[in-house]
Amino acid sequence: xxxxxxxxxxxxxxxxxxxxxxxxxxxxxxxxxxxxxxxxxxxxxxxxxxxxxxxxxxxxxxxxxxxxxxxxxxxxxxxxxxxxxxxxxxxxxxxxxxxxxxxxxxxxxxxxxxxxxxxxxxxxxxxxxxxxxxxxxxxxxxxxxxxxxxxxxxxxxxxxxxxxxxxxxxxxxxxxxxxxxxxxxxxxxxxxxxxxxxxxxxxxxxxxxxxxxxxxxxxxxxxxxxxxxxxxxxxxxxxxxxxxxxxxxxxxxxxxxxxxxxxxxxxxxxxxxxxxxxxxxxxxxxxxxxxxxxxxxxxxxxxxxxxxxxxxxxxxxxxxxxxxxxxxxxxxxxxxx
Ligand code: ASP
Numbered sequence: 001x002x003x004x005x006x007x008x009x010x011x012x013x014x015x016x017x018x019x020x021x022x023x024x025x026x027x028x029x030x031x032x033x034x035x036x037x038x039x040x041x042x043x044x045x046x047x048x049x050x051x052x053x054x055x056x057x058x059x060x061x062x063x064x065x066x067x068x069x070x071x072x073x074x075x076x077x078x079x080x081x082x083x084x085x086x087x088x089x090x091x092x093x094x095x096x097x098x099x100x101x102x103x104x105x106x107x108x109x110x111x112x113x114x115x116x117x118x119x120x121x122x123x124x125x126x127x128x129x130x131x132x133x134x135x136x137x138x139x140x141x142x143x144x145x146x147x148x149x150x151x152x153x154x155x156x157x158x159x160x161x162x163x164x165x166x167x168x169x170x171x172x173x174x175x176x177x178x179x180x181x182x183x184x185x186x187x188x189x190x191x192x193x194x195x196x197x198x199x200x201x202x203x204x205x206x207x208x209x210x211x212x213x214x215x216x217x218x219x220x221x222x223x224x225x226x227x228x229x230x231x232x233x234x235x236x237x238x239x240x241x242x243x244x245x246x247x248x249x250x251x252x253x254x255x256x257x258x259x260x261x262x263x264x265x266x267x268x269x270x271x272x273x274x275x276x277x278x279x280x281x282x283x284x285x286x287x288x289x290x291x292x293x294x295x296x297x298x299x300x301x302x303x304x305x306x307x308x309x310x311x312x313x314x315x316x317x318x319x320x321x322x323x324x325x326x327x328x329x330x331x332x333x334x335x336x337x
Contacts, residue, residue: 026214027309027327028067032060032080034090035203035255036301039319041336049335052089052321056333059083060323063209073209073217074112074135081108081131081219084205088170090321091203093129095170096223098177099230104168104223107237108134109145113216113245120145120237124152128161131221134237136160145237173226180227203321204236206253208245208305216251216305218243218267225258234258240268248307249274250281255320256293256300264293266302274306281306285314 063080085093096104108130109120119138127133136158137146146154204222220243222236235241235258244267245251252267273284281304294316301315309327323333
């Protein structure tokens with residue numbers, strides 16, 4: 001080695017050091033979803049499909065850029081989810097589903113897999129980006145979950161942007177509410193031709209990322225289910241159900257019929273199986289989504305990343321809006337099965 005110039009020697013040694021210490025220079029990856037459901041290709045117009053693909057691409061590439069430039073998985077997850085909350089296409093933030101009373105009530109959660117710290121919020125009506133509120137609860141409060149008025153007061157105190165409930169309104173979700181109520185009343189309202197492609201949809205958004213430190217973070221944001229009773233809380237803000245992360249095993253974000261996802265403790269169960277059964281993330285996810293949930297009658301899916309930065313998708317519905325950029329930098333954007 002003495003024949004090598006000093007700086008070259010140092011460079012080779014540090015390369016070797018990082019190569020032999022994966023924990024110090026983890027591969028990075030990010031995966032997102034925009035909901036699962038009866039999403040049918042034959043019913044979706046090309047232009048609607050293109051809009052979804054473009055929104056998914058913007059979200060996943062924005063998050064990935066953060067990871068690539070040495071940013072944290074928290075920043076990547078927040079950036080990816082915020083884009084989907086601001087897009088009227090998804091059932092989160094603007095474009096969220098209406099409850100029975102015609103109001104939008106939003107839920108969100110985020111979990112850091114290094115220290116298992118988490119923040120969650122439920123039933124907020126005026127916070128523009130609930131995922132930012134979930135993060136503020138994680139970072140700046142001694143609590144894990146804040147609901148309703150208390151959550152909104154905390155958001156204000158944290159300087160988060162607030163909006164009128166109307167801000168979240170989209171005609172499309174309103175029509176979905178009208179149809180859901182007509183069906184419940186027994187009146188048959190004809191389906192809107194624009195919405196044929198997803199007669200039944202759980203359009204929650206979520207993201208999971210692993211950064212160079214090997215930290216896995218998972219986050220989820222939603223308007224819940226169309227025509228839900230006011231005060232109803234789904235799985236999305238519940239740690240262990242809609243969101244879970246443990247950097248030693250995996251990070252998960254779910255979408256689907258929340259009542260079932262809560263009862264099946266979906267996200268925690270998948271990570272627990274990776275831990276206790278020593279199975280791959282894909283195997284654990286399929287066991288919970290394709291077997292356990294199907295047996296219970298629950299529809300939906302998950303996205304996940306394991307401690308080696310492998311991405312998994314599993315869903316038991318005809319489609320799931322999803323995208324990922326794996327550790328080799330390969331991008332995948334998909335909607336249908
Ligand atoms: N899981 C959400 C809930 O039950 C719905 C969805 O995924 O769209 O609130």
